[in-house]
Amino acid sequence: MGWPSFTDTVAAARRRVLAVLSPVVRPGAVAAGCGLVVATLSLATGPVLIVLALASLLLVPVLGIGFALFPMVMTLVRAVANVHRRLARHSGVEIPVPYRPLPAGAGFGTWRRFRCTVGDPATWRDLAWLLPGTVAGAVLGLAASGPSGYGLEGLLGVPVLLYLSGHWHGYGAIWPTESLGQALLSIPQGLLILIPALVIARWFMWLHASFTRPFLRPTKAAELALRVTHLATTRSDTLDAQAAELRRIERDLHDGAQARIVALGMNIGLAEELLRRDPAAAQRLLADARQTSGEALTELRALVRGIHPPVLVERGLAGAVEALALTITVPVEVDLDLPGRLLPPIESTAYFAVAETLANITRHSGARRVWIILRHTPGRLTIMVGDNGCGGADPAAGTGLRGIERRLAAFDGTMGVTSPPGGPTVVMMELPCELSSPKTSPSSETA
Amino acid sequence: MRVVIAEDLALLRDGLTRLLTAFDCEVVDAVDNGPALLPALTRHRPDIAVVDVRLPPTFTDEGLRAAIAARAALPGLPVLVLSQHVEQLYARELLSDRAGGIGYLLKDRISHVRQFVDAVRRVAAGGTVIDQEVVTQLLARRGHDEPLAALTAREREVLGLMAEGCSNAAIAGRLFVTEKAVSKHINSILSKLDLPPADDVNRRVLAVLTYLNL
Numbered sequence: 001m002g003w004p005s006f007t008d009t010v011a012a013a014r015r016r017v018l019a020v021l022s023p024v025v026r027p028g029a030v031a032a033g034c035g036l037v038v039a040t041l042s043l044a045t046g047p048v049l050i051v052l053a054l055a056s057l058l059l060v061p062v063l064g065i066g067f068a069l070f071p072m073v074m075t076l077v078r079a080v081a082n083v084h085r086r087l088a089r090h091s092g093v094e095i096p097v098p099y100r101p102l103p104a105g106a107g108f109g110t111w112r113r114f115r116c117t118v119g120d121p122a123t124w125r126d127l128a129w130l131l132p133g134t135v136a137g138a139v140l141g142l143a144a145s146g147p148s149g150y151g152l153e154g155l156l157g158v159p160v161l162l163y164l165s166g167h168w169h170g171y172g173a174i175w176p177t178e179s180l181g182q183a184l185l186s187i188p189q190g191l192l193i194l195i196p197a198l199v200i201a202r203w204f205m206w207l208h209a210s211f212t213r214p215f216l217r218p219t220k221a222a223e224l225a226l227r228v229t230h231l232a233t234t235r236s237d238t239l240d241a242q243a244a245e246l247r248r249i250e251r252d253l254h255d256g257a258q259a260r261i262v263a264l265g266m267n268i269g270l271a272e273e274l275l276r277r278d279p280a281a282a283q284r285l286l287a288d289a290r291q292t293s294g295e296a297l298t299e300l301r302a303l304v305r306g307i308h309p310p311v312l313v314e315r316g317l318a319g320a321v322e323a324l325a326l327t328i329t330v331p332v333e334v335d336l337d338l339p340g341r342l343l344p345p346i347e348s349t350a351y352f353a354v355a356e357t358l359a360n361i362t363r364h365s366g367a368r369r370v371w372i373i374l375r376h377t378p379g380r381l382t383i384m385v386g387d388n389g390c391g392g393a394d395p396a397a398g399t400g401l402r403g404i405e406r407r408l409a410a411f412d413g414t415m416g417v418t419s420p421p422g423g424p425t426v427v428m429m430e431l432p433c434e435l436s437s438p439k440t441s442p443s444s445e446t447a
Numbered sequence: 448m449r450v451v452i453a454e455d456l457a458l459l460r461d462g463l464t465r466l467l468t469a470f471d472c473e474v475v476d477a478v479d480n481g482p483a484l485l486p487a488l489t490r491h492r493p494d495i496a497v498v499d500v501r502l503p504p505t506f507t508d509e510g511l512r513a514a515i516a517a518r519a520a521l522p523g524l525p526v527l528v529l530s531q532h533v534e535q536l537y538a539r540e541l542l543s544d545r546a547g548g549i550g551y552l553l554k555d556r557i558s559h560v561r562q563f564v565d566a567v568r569r570v571a572a573g574g575t576v577i578d579q580e581v582v583t584q585l586l587a588r589r590g591h592d593e594p595l596a597a598l599t600a601r602e603r604e605v606l607g608l609m610a611e612g613c614s615n616a617a618i619a620g621r622l623f624v625t626e627k628a629v630s631k632h633i634n635s636i637l638s639k640l641d642l643p644p645a646d647d648v649n650r651r652v653l654a655v656l657t658y659l660n661l
Contacts, residue, residue, distance in 0.1 A: 251506070254501065254531055255456060258531050259456045259458060259459055259531075260458065262459060262531070262554040262555065262557065262558075263458045263459055263462050264558075265555060265557060265558025266459070266462040266463070266466060266557045266558055266560075267462060268558060269466075269557065269558040269559060269560035269563075270462075270465065270466050270469060270560055272560065273469065273560050273561065274469065292458070
């Protein structure tokens, strides 16, 4: 009774071991895997790219062949460098992409493409990285993946199998293998090698990423230039969106409420005239007028909601999203955690992004269930909207998602969509922002 | 009186038709876009066209342009242009052929049914009816420039009401003076503006055109 049974003890021990090992094993395995990719990529592409880059550069004066070839080679280099940038992220090293955007109509073989490629300082930094990058990638990649691979080989009992088939000569400290017992020792040896190997794999990959970063990250000037380009784009997008929005409002008012009020005046005026001549007709006109006035109000209300929803003013983002969720036909699960009010422009942007996403869902997805998660961490608002609909949403295809992206971009926000065919679809939106006022506790709240 | 209407919003098209019909006008055609207006006018040769400024397909000033084109194709065709906002610029463009038979009114005016129908009849008879909003804008901004500077304040007031399309009797009613006094003012205005003697309607139109700085 008092003592735990043997199986319990084993299970507890296993849990404890796993608890100690899991922070080592998983990231270590990822690092070792990355190491293998880095080493393979460096060895396979490095020398080829170096030769191609040099050759195409040398060919620029010769018949202008390099003039077309060099941008092509650099596109390849950029693709490989981008893989390295992405791999570095696994080691916690962020290397932003430094390339200037290519202007429209700059196809291969055009003078413009060549000029852009040559004029981008990132091109020359890529070239400078090719040789040291290849060497470092091969060496550090192998250093990260090799020992783990060797340890894994022992742990999985490969030496035992090889000994039995008569091909093996030794493993670890035992060299050569002379008996089955010695062969079996390769399993604990493998474990002993694997654990530290996984630890050093992470370190080597971190070293590789840190070595790569100075070459492949944008220079301060390039970073600023990219930022300026980004701001210019988002600003013009914002202005476009704003102008379109104003046009829509003008049009809605002109054809909607304003026209209805004109009709209202017309009906009442005519009714006034007909009051004596034809009371029945006058009554019909007045009934029409009453209906028209109701319609005008409904339209104005819808328009106001489209400009700035009153509930957003009254309750802030969380309340407005909750209210929004109630209005759509699909059941929505709402999980909102927002400790205060955001700045009004952020609130409005986030609200319309959610509204547009929900509109997309009801319009296209055929979803039966929708969920909204809203979180605020210091400096960042994260909104996720998911549905179990048909999937296949593509920001590049529809104007809806693209519009949301543009709205968010005005505040340096981003949007990501995962939507495999068949669903589910998850739209994740992030906005950098601070809370403008922490929420007061309900007891101190005043109406 | 035979009328052709051009208005894209069914609500207003039907309302206008009903209203004009109640006042013994015959709405011979009602079109809902700019390009259809001229063919309809050519076919029906109405006494007046009532045209909305904003019409499909462009939803800009399609109606205004269609009206001006119709006046060029069918000289002297009376046109009453309706809009939800008025611009002095548009009034000037409409009146630029100096022929009269032009009306330019806010849609709000339709609710004063009698005055509106009256305006329709005036324009059909070759008169000029310009919305009081335009006139107010003009009164607020102008008054010191030639040749209106010669007019007294009262004469400018009378001229403004003439631009709105008021008859002598109506002007007298609005200014609380006798009709005789009004025609005295008008004669004074016409001579100060140096307008040649011609029939009364045409002289009134020309006075209004001067007033609108054309």
